[in-house]
Amino acid sequence: MFRRVLGTTLGFVGYTVQYGCIAHCAFEYIGEVVVCSGPSMEPTIVNHDIVFSERMSRHLCKIEKGDIIIAKSPFDPNMNICKRVIGLEGDKVCTSAPSDLFKNHFFVPKGHVWLEGDNLRNSTDSRSYGPIPYALIRGRVCLKLWPPHSFGTLSESPSRQIIKPQRNSDSD
Template structure:
């Protein structure tokens, strides 16, 4: 009786370890589900939306859109600024911005972000069900010159 219990316990522990290893590899190298909070990406992504961030194509705890790649000239001023300012994105960096420019902490605050800090790419919106699918285009066209 004790032997049967011991064998079942060891078997359960073995399956649990196997599942843990598979789950770790999937979340680390394939992608992860992210529950979003904050107004930075409104109206594209709102509070409590669940998105899938894939990591296959590129290895932030913040969700922002890539506005400019290295060598691009981007507009660094806000939408209501009278005088527009511009900068060039340096080599090995990207320019990130939220869709809600009035309420977003992004490259306009921090400057260009190194490629090494990018953890993934949001490719699908999963929740709420009525907005399931590939993310819509950014409402901030014209930020790259």
């Protein structure tokens, strides 16, 4: 009797560990579901929207200007932020805080990205804390899951501040 109970318990623990490892690998390397909070990405993503963040782009260094990313906060490693990539390493970014009269120019250093919220008047982003290291990026938001009426891929930046350069294969 004791052997049977022990065997059943150990079998259950074994399956639980296996499925836990599979789930961990899926969330770490494939993607995760994220509930967004705060007004910084309005109107693209509003408070309590649920999005899917894929992790493959981060691992393959395929983050591009205009992508919305989930990253670790540079202020609090226990908190994630959701922002749009405005500049990549080597880019010159021209931006200003909502209260500034003049534009500021920043160069994005190697291994960093410049992030800004779509709601520029209500966003704490790279304008406050500077460029963030690429290593803080957790994933690229590729799909809005909730609410159902806005299910689908995400739109361009509402401020249209992203200018994607034309790729010319002859100059490479």
